[in-house]
Amino acid sequence: MExxxxxxxxxxxxxxxxxxxxxASAGRTRRLLSWATWLVAxxxxxxxxxxxxxxxxTEVEPAPAATSATTVTPPTAAAPTVGTTPPTTAAPVTSxxxxxxxxxTTTAAPQFTAPFTGLPTPTEMLRPAAVVKIDNHPRALPxxxxxxxxxxxxxxxxxxxTRFAAIFHSTDADVVGPVRSARTGDFALLSNLNxxxxxxxxxxxxTARALRxxxxxxxxxxxxxxxxxxxxxxEKNAPHNLITxxxxxxxxxxxxxxxxxxxxxxxxxxxxLARGTAISGVDxxxxxxxxxxRWDAAAGGWARTQNGNDHTDFDGVRIAPENVIVQFxxxxxxxxxxxxxxPVLTGGGEAWIFSDGMLVRGTWERLSELDVTVFxxxxxxxxxxxxxxxxxxxxxxxxxxxxx
Numbered sequence: 001m002e003x004x005x006x007x008x009x010x011x012x013x014x015x016x017x018x019x020x021x022x023x024a025s026a027g028r029t030r031r032l033l034s035w036a037t038w039l040v041a042x043x044x045x046x047x048x049x050x051x052x053x054x055x056x057x058t059e060v061e062p063a064p065a066a067t068s069a070t071t072v073t074p075p076t077a078a079a080p081t082v083g084t085t086p087p088t089t090a091a092p093v094t095s096x097x098x099x100x101x102x103x104x105t106t107t108a109a110p111q112f113t114a115p116f117t118g119l120p121t122p123t124e125m126l127r128p129a130a131v132v133k134i135d136n137h138p139r140a141l142p143x144x145x146x147x148x149x150x151x152x153x154x155x156x157x158x159x160x161x162t163r164f165a166a167i168f169h170s171t172d173a174d175v176v177g178p179v180r181s182a183r184t185g186d187f188a189l190l191s192n193l194n195x196x197x198x199x200x201x202x203x204x205x206x207t208a209r210a211l212r213x214x215x216x217x218x219x220x221x222x223x224x225x226x227x228x229x230x231x232x233x234x235e236k237n238a239p240h241n242l243i244t245x246x247x248x249x250x251x252x253x254x255x256x257x258x259x260x261x262x263x264x265x266x267x268x269x270x271x272x273l274a275r276g277t278a279i280s281g282v283d284x285x286x287x288x289x290x291x292x293x294r295w296d297a298a299a300g301g302w303a304r305t306q307n308g309n310d311h312t313d314f315d316g317v318r319i320a321p322e323n324v325i326v327q328f329x330x331x332x333x334x335x336x337x338x339x340x341x342x343p344v345l346t347g348g349g350e351a352w353i354f355s356d357g358m359l360v361r362g363t364w365e366r367l368s369e370l371d372v373t374v375f376x377x378x379x380x381x382x383x384x385x386x387x388x389x390x391x392x393x394x395x396x397x398x399x400x401x402x403x404x
Contacts, residue, residue, distance in 0.1 A: 172247065180200065181222075
């Protein structure tokens with residue numbers, strides 16, 4: 001836009017007669033008279049002339065007209081439009097695409113917990129439990145994989161030794177063993193796990209035949225060594241060196257098993273352990289095996305000692321489960337072998353539940369082999385455990401002692 005010339009500098013071409021002369025005279029008069037006199041002259045001039053009074057001398061840059069282009073660049077200089085009041089603020093007009101922000105819908109991830117530990121898991125644990133019979137003979141030490149098991153049962157076997165039945169489910173183990181043979185007492189131990197995978201090195205004829213009549217168990221035994229499920233470790237001598245791992249176990253038997261039930265009740269964070277008494281630990285005497293647990297507040301578990309030595313796994317990590325249960329049971333003679341004791345795991349009896357540095361004296365109850373064992377305090381309420389691993393000692397009455 002071009003600047004409009006000051007009308008008083010040159011006059012308006014085409015103005016006629018007296019009005020034209022008056023305009024010329026007014027120009028000269030404006031330079032001589034005072035401002036007030038000039039204003040009066042200007043008003044007289046406007047009355048007889050078509051000349052428009054200019055705006056005040058301060059120039060304000062008007063906004064340029066918008067076009068269909070995405071961005072319009074304003075001119076570097078622009079005069080106000082004659083006869084109009086310019087806007088106080090001018091800004092270039094641009095065409096900006098505006099999109100509405102997406103509304104994010106946040107859905108809380110479902111909270112899954114492992115049935116044996118009560119710990120959170122990213123997905124629901126649907127695979128079957130894998131129960132491995134693990135050797136506890138002095139020549140089998142240290143064992144592989146015990147610290148990766150969710151639950152470990154310790155049971156009395158012949159020669160007053162013990163053997164472990166380790167339940168693997170929420171955590172995998174690269175090496176598990178030494179794997180040892182099955183016993184008739186394993187039938188009741190496994191029947192409430194909804195068809196677990198039972199891993200053992202074999203059994204005598206009676207036990208092997210009886211196991212195969214138990215529909216609640218999927219079996220992987222020593223014969224699978226030819227299929228690559230087992231191997232012999234050079235670290236130990238046979239028969240204390242048969243090993244496997246959870247990957248091979250599940251590859252061989254997962255299709256035959258089913259998802260286990262919830263096994264314990266667990267305390268919520270901050271929930272106190274009702275009817276508990278602060279305690280140092282417990283000693284259990286099996287005969288040739290003397291197991292002790294002492295509360296380790298720093299580790300948050302019950303550190304295990306066996307025959308006076310710290311019980312560690314093959315990686316040198318101390319065994320210190322969050323919970324220990326001494327379940328007092330009766331042993332009878334196994335029908336497979338007169339020298340083998342067999343625990344009676346149905347019915348009920350006394351139980352000591354150790355959790356979070358405390359002892360709850362209570363009872364255990366299991367109405368049938370298909371039922372999960374329930375541990376109650378002396379007021380008949382189920383004892384909630386600390387989320388984590390649990391070791392259960394199947395001890396004879398009178399063979400355990402509380403350490404204050």
